[in-house]
């Protein structure tokens with residue numbers, strides 16, 4: 519399956535993407551993780567990215583499309599693809615359509631995770647992430663077994679540079695303006711391929727809903 523995950527900052531895209539990728543043997547590509555890795559490398563491109571990311575702005579389309587096109591084209595074992603955080607604008611979605619059509623591997627589904635904005639700031643400001651393996655936690659909703667330490671690899675957890683409240687509010691405004699219109703973009707192409715999930719439920723309940731729906735889709739196609 520090739521799936522795009524849509525949702526506001528803090529909707530739970532990264533949390534669910536890791537679980538779904540394991541469950542359905544898909545390659546999980548997170549544009550945020552890929553851009554953060556470049557940023558922390560200290561390269562010239564990384565320094566440019568930091569100016570956008572730390573301010574809660576989108577990185578320009580041409581840069582993101584180039585970086586993500588390379589990642590998508592890289593040969594990998596997994597046949598499926600789960601895109602998390604990309605595309606995020608209509609021009610990015612068009613570029614992705616062109617690339618996937620050229621690869622003969624069009625999108626199967628768009629999974630949109632809905633969460634009311636009232637829940638988002640608490641979710642994001644309480645997030646802690648593992649700088650080694652990328653696992654995400656929440657100090658209240660998804661705490662690690664030992665405070666501040668990754669369950670999976672034992673590294674010390676960190677808070678992202680863009681998870682401060684004022685930056686989160688900027689990211690939400692950018693989402694509403696530039697990313698939310700993608701739901702309509704995909705619905706106009708094929709409304710049957712756009713699925714909505716209630717992301718206000720607890721993490722395991724969201725996973726259960728998504729696994730059930732995607733499992734049914736996979737069976738109907740296979």
Ligand code: AP5
Pocket residue numbers: 525526527528529530531532533534549550551553570571572574575576577578582602603604605606607610641642644645646654655656657659660680689717718719720721722724
């Ligand atoms: P990116 O890393 O993609 O950030 P985002 O979209 O803002 O999403 P988040 O990672 O904040 O949230 P998420 O939905 O993954 O939530 P998570 O699962 O972690 O992008 C960062 C920046 O990179 C952008 O601002 C931009 O500058 C740049 N960028 C990236 N892609 C780009 C693109 N395509 N074009 C241009 N620029 C781009 O969950 C959040 C927290 O809530 C966690 O603590 C988690 O434990 C908790 N949680 C998750 N689910 C639940 C639940 N159901 N109940 C309670 N808590 C939950």
